[in-house]
Amino acid sequence: MAASSVDEVGNSSSKPLSVVLLSGGMDSCVTLAQAIADGTEPAALHVNYGQRTQDRELRAFNEICDHYRIERRLVVDISHLAQIGGSALTDTTISVPQADPQADPQAIDHTATKPPSTVPVTYVPFRNANILAIATSWAEVLHAESVYIGAVEEDSSGYPDCRDAFFRAFQQVIETGTDTGKHIQIRTPVITLSKKEIVELGSQLEAPLHLTWSCYQAQDLACGVCDSCTLRLRGFAAARMVDPIAYAQ
Amino acid sequence: MAASSVDEVGNSSSKPLSVVLLSGGMDSCVTLAQAIADGTEPAALHVNYGQRTQDRELRAFNEICDHYRIERRLVVDISHLAQIGGSALTDTTISVPQADPQADPQAIDHTATKPPSTVPVTYVPFRNANILAIATSWAEVLHAESVYIGAVEEDSSGYPDCRDAFFRAFQQVIETGTDTGKHIQIRTPVITLSKKEIVELGSQLEAPLHLTWSCYQAQDLACGVCDSCTLRLRGFAAARMVDPIAYAQ
Numbered sequence: 001m002a003a004s005s006v007d008e009v010g011n012s013s014s015k016p017l018s019v020v021l022l023s024g025g026m027d028s029c030v031t032l033a034q035a036i037a038d039g040t041e042p043a044a045l046h047v048n049y050g051q052r053t054q055d056r057e058l059r060a061f062n063e064i065c066d067h068y069r070i071e072r073r074l075v076v077d078i079s080h081l082a083q084i085g086g087s088a089l090t091d092t093t094i095s096v097p098q099a100d101p102q103a104d105p106q107a108i109d110h111t112a113t114k115p116p117s118t119v120p121v122t123y124v125p126f127r128n129a130n131i132l133a134i135a136t137s138w139a140e141v142l143h144a145e146s147v148y149i150g151a152v153e154e155d156s157s158g159y160p161d162c163r164d165a166f167f168r169a170f171q172q173v174i175e176t177g178t179d180t181g182k183h184i185q186i187r188t189p190v191i192t193l194s195k196k197e198i199v200e201l202g203s204q205l206e207a208p209l210h211l212t213w214s215c216y217q218a219q220d221l222a223c224g225v226c227d228s229c230t231l232r233l234r235g236f237a238a239a240r241m242v243d244p245i246a247y248a249q
Numbered sequence: 250m251a252a253s254s255v256d257e258v259g260n261s262s263s264k265p266l267s268v269v270l271l272s273g274g275m276d277s278c279v280t281l282a283q284a285i286a287d288g289t290e291p292a293a294l295h296v297n298y299g300q301r302t303q304d305r306e307l308r309a310f311n312e313i314c315d316h317y318r319i320e321r322r323l324v325v326d327i328s329h330l331a332q333i334g335g336s337a338l339t340d341t342t343i344s345v346p347q348a349d350p351q352a353d354p355q356a357i358d359h360t361a362t363k364p365p366s367t368v369p370v371t372y373v374p375f376r377n378a379n380i381l382a383i384a385t386s387w388a389e390v391l392h393a394e395s396v397y398i399g400a401v402e403e404d405s406s407g408y409p410d411c412r413d414a415f416f417r418a419f420q421q422v423i424e425t426g427t428d429t430g431k432h433i434q435i436r437t438p439v440i441t442l443s444k445k446e447i448v449e450l451g452s453q454l455e456a457p458l459h460l461t462w463s464c465y466q467a468q469d470l471a472c473g474v475c476d477s478c479t480l481r482l483r484g485f486a487a488a489r490m491v492d493p494i495a496y497a498q
Binding site (some may be wrong): 124141176 | 389
């Protein structure tokens with residue numbers, strides 16, 4: 001990390017600020033733990049896009065922020081944009097409707113171990129570019145020195161905007177598109193890790209994995225059988241650890 | 250232009266699709282005219298960010314689209330994001346409020362010939378990256394081959410995300426972050442032009458400049474004295490042409 005900075009909102013800490021994308025899931029929680037371990041003072045950014053478990057993920061975001069006593073929090077809703085990839089695809093009227101939070105975000109295949117190949121209604125093409133642009137805007141205002149994102153290449157099913165090459169290209173956009181002298185670095189600490197390694201890193205960093213939420217379909221007790229729960233449970237099993245959250249089955 | 254494409258919303262035209270950022274101002278209108286002159290079938294994207302003249306600009310957007318019989322229109326509101334650069338800068342509460350559409354977007358200096366140096370409440374750092382990310386998401390869904398943006402280096406007061414280097418870097422992000430085989434090119438046809446040259450190009454392309462809106466502060470009759478009106482009127486004067494819109498003074 002570079003020298004510390006004083007931002008316009010009164011960062012009296014001697015630590016440089018970071019903006020951390022925090023969905024409330026395990027990958028982003030471990031990424032946040034890494035940002036803190038790297039010596040930064042995190043500002044947490046959460047992006048909603050009308051997903052079914054939006055409220056539960058927001059609760060996880062807040063509980064993780066509370067755990068680390070993070071004061072700078074920002075929640076941005078891009079559900080209007082998510083609709084581009086769904087119903088708005090065939091809608092040529094002027095306005096894009098708000099996403100229906102009750103809509104089933106995707107067809108869940110309970111036996112699958114990989115993300116579904118069908119495109120969910122809330123899929124946003126080029127999503128990470130949109131999210132990184134928002135994060136960079138905030139980082140520029142805060143004079144933060146880094147943007148942390150918990151992208152994982154292995155989980156991404158080949159989504160092009162989850163690959164390391166994409167983040168390196170975005171780094172160039174930041175360097176050409178922000179004020180001279182503001183050097184904001186994109187950090188992807190878990191991008192090459194397996195779910196097992198993410199669990200291990202989280203444990204080592206004492207990340208509050210008990211506060212995270214991964215389930216795609218439930219908001220009270222994690223279902224334990226959806227794609228996301230399955231991947232998570234396999235990660236804990238491979239790391240020979242017990243997942244601290246409760247499951248319905 | 251490359252070979253024509255057939256998109257998922259039933260583009261029966263033989264022309265390749267483009268996504269054109271259309272604010273409703275003169276620069277974007279001429280950019281749209283150029284996209285059509287380049288042989289593309291445009292889809293028009295308008296971005297609101299809670300600016301004072303938002304309704305008037307949206308009307309200009311729609312009237313220009315009507316003029317060219319553009320069916321594919323998309324309006325996205327990023328006023329929540331614009332607040333990052335304004336009051337949300339000092340707000341550490343969880344949610345960012347909606348921008349107040351009644352708020353004065355900036356302190357107007359009636360004698361100035363350049364954009365104001367004070368940061369308007371609706372200024373979005375890294376704005377063009379956010380806008381291009383939205384445009385690229387839509388272009389990817391539509392299978393469009395290009396994204397047109399009417400950025401002008403001269404007018405940008407050195408905003409880093411208005412420079413050619415920024416757009417070239419963003420091109421790399423598109424190439425690494427979108428599906429293989431979808432080659433979306435960023436086009437900036439007016440980036441090196443002066444306001445005089447933009448007026449001349451618009452005239453040559455028969456762009457409907459009478460439908461455009463540039464005024465920062467009025468929504469009925471253009472004031473003729475704000476920064477934006479002044480720059481526009483000087484452009485017409487330098488091109489020895491008459492501005493077709495009416496002015497209060």
